[in-house]
Amino acid sequence: METLVLKGGLVIGPGGPVAADVAIEGDVIAAVGPDLTGERVIDCDGAWVGPGFVDVHVHLREPGQEWKEDIGTGSAAAAAGGFTAIVAMPNTEPATDSGHVARHVLERGKAIGLVDVLVAGAISMGRGGKKLAHLDDLWHIGVRMFTDDGDTVADAGLLRRAMEYVGERGGVIAQHAEDPGLARGGHMHEGSVSARLGMAGLPSVAEEAIVARDLRLVRLTGCRYHVQHVSTRGTVDLVRQAKDAGLPVTAEVAPHHLAFDHSLVLEMDSVAKMYPPLRTPEDVEAVAAALADGTIDFVATDHAPHSANEKEVPFEEAPRGVIGLETSAAVLNSVVGLDPVAFFHRMSVAPSAFIGARDHGAWPVVGGPANLVAFHPDRRWTVRPPFTSRSANTPWLGHDLAGRVVVTVYRGRPTHVAPEEAP
Amino acid sequence: MRHFLTLEDEPRERLEGLLDQADEFLGVLDRPIPKVPALRGKTVAMLFFEPSTRTRMSFDRAAKALSADTMSFSPSGSSLSKGESLKDTTLTILAMGPHAFVVRHRSTGAPWQIAEWSGIPTLNAGDGAHQHPTQGLLDALTLRQRFGALDGLRITLVGDIRHSRVARSDIAAFTTLGAQVTLVAPRTLLPPTVEDWPVAVSGDLDPILPDTDAVYLLRIQEERGGGEDFPSISEYVARFGLTAARADTLPDHGVVMHPGPMNRGVEIEPSVADGPRSLVTTQVRNGVAVRMAVLFDLLGGT
Secondary structure, eight states: OOEEEEEEEEEEETTEEEEEEEEEETTEEEEEESSOOOSEEEEOTTOEEEEOEEEEEEOOOTTTOTTTOOHHHHHHHHHHTTEEEEEEOSOSSSOSOSHHHHHHHHHHHHHHOSSEEEEOBOSBGGGOSSSBOOHHHHHHTTOOEEOOTTSOOOOHHHHHHHHHHHHTTTOEEEEOOOOHHHHTTOOEESSHHHHHHTOOEEOHHHHHHHHHHHHHHHHHHOOEEEEOSOOOHHHHHHHHHHHHTTOOEEEEEOGGGGTOOGGGGGGOOGGGOOSSOOOOHHHHHHHHHHHHHTSSOEEOOOBOOOOHHHHSSOGGGSOOOOOOTTTHHHHHHHHTOOOHHHHHIIIIIHHHHHHTOTTOSOOOOTTSBOOEEEEEEEEEEEOOSOOSSSOOOOTTTTOEEEEEEEEEEETTEEEEEOGGGOO | OOOBOOOTTOOHHHHHHHHHHHHHHHHHHTSSSOOOOTTTTOEEEEEESSOOSHHHHHHHHHHHHTTOEEEEEOSTTSGGGGTOOHHHHHHHHHTTOOSEEEEEESSTTHHHHHHHHHOSOEEEEEETTTBOHHHHHHHHHHHHHHHSOOTTOEEEEESOOTTOHHHHHHHHHHHHTTOEEEEEOOGGGSOTTGGGSSSEEESOSTTTGGGOSEEEEOOOOGGGTGGGSSSOHHHHHHHHOBOHHHHTTSOTTOEEEOOSOOOBTTTBOHHHHTSTTBOHHHHHHHHHHHHHHHHHHHHTTO
């Protein structure tokens, strides 16, 4: 059996970094220690070696919108970003509201074999918000997370039934929180910048009102509940209170919400358009602090590819969303600057535990799964095309970031090696 | 590359320079042959992605009075209805060789994008509810003609500020030129965070009119959602419509302005629109001179 050695890195465990090589045989870690040798050696000098990243919020666009991305290009982009497991969102065409669509995504993911592709199911048929999706059908092929992401389940009665139905088995309901009445017609955060630009806004309260309501339903039903892409200080407060009260609540934050505020829209470029929108500097500070203190559990990219021609239109006409898989870890490292244990916790351990991904999110130990990433926190690079993703809609274009994925190892096999380390 | 996109952050000297130039061009427009050869050989492409009559004709008149040629584009029946992207449309028309673009678009920021993609001087003729800078200039010119200067002038803007690009350009021009601006509207027609703007705000028109030198009525724009923001037209008229009785409470020198097109009987009573205080037709005439000044500023001597 060929041995792969990650040489010279800092192996991250719950106790902190330890300088050691990691030897991999098959799909397990064979040895951790000094001076290991093998048939293939990858130089990881100075890099953090930890569990491969896990992203529970990815739009792979397949089936239905393959000109933006497909499971192949999305898996490759994930590998390039250091991920070993991702969760595909159900806003496909058709929506992932029944087992056969989910099965297609799972089987394609497995056949491509660059990351574990898990699937989130829709809460409602066609994500229409009217009638429950085929929840049993989805459950039986392994779906554990349900969301109408992109749209909010506005009907509290429907949401309650979904929580009761899914909650009794330990599934999780995830919400894209945006009250449709309060957010109607909005293109960006409602505030000083939208006022100046004359653009209709999505007020913070559109997110907070839904989260506040949903948390009362969590108290009623006991269902696990996950707030997707938290963007406001008020939502952070609601999540913190809910956790303090012992409710089964988790929350994620998208990398762009950790870094940019609504003033980016003044550049008149549609890469600043996403829902929830970029908010105020105070909100950016609040979500970053909440991620650092654990109120927000982990980072999830909301990777949302769109082709260039779809984005080469006025802001108000542009589709929403930005890609994130290839920049997420570097953004977190550059703008929040966590210590390596907290960093891997937010990028891998916590999201893996949340979604129940087997063989992911495990600190590297002998005999453990070889789903790993070597991430060099000090290596700087400039974000520029070409991207591994089929799309290039990122607000980071031209920016310098600190933190580079040196190698991603999925089931014992390197799925991405940084160009500068490739033989 | 110089453009003319917004009045936000324009220094006072530049605004005054453009107004002085417009004053000169008003003289040209009064001549028997109202035309100068200043932009002979230049071509101005009018990209009106949103239907417009008065602004497009005003720009056309201005360009021709400077001896420029014009090309025109209208969205209906064009490639836009065939799904062409804004960038492709821009680059296609650019290839025909215009020297400047005049852009109107229903979406905020479109003229900025066209300016960047095309690399030729671009004039904003109205984007979304954001800016309409030549309107701001022509309104400032109209007030300067009447009052000599805007310093200390008490100007009251009434109505749908939230959805109005005219209001945003007027507020920028008027405050930069030293006027005291008051906005009067129900909260639903005011922008969020308006309390941070350099203006006074009120929900009550009647007490303000006696201390107003110029009252500026904004169009109730039902097409921009204005109709959702108050209970009914009749309630709006009762609270904010400039009736003859209300106009009578203005000081003797008080004037009335409107960017047009007017909703007679809604924001303005017909007798006021046609009465002696009204500067509406003067505004339109000044619009041509102001647009000449801006075109000349960007294309003259290049």
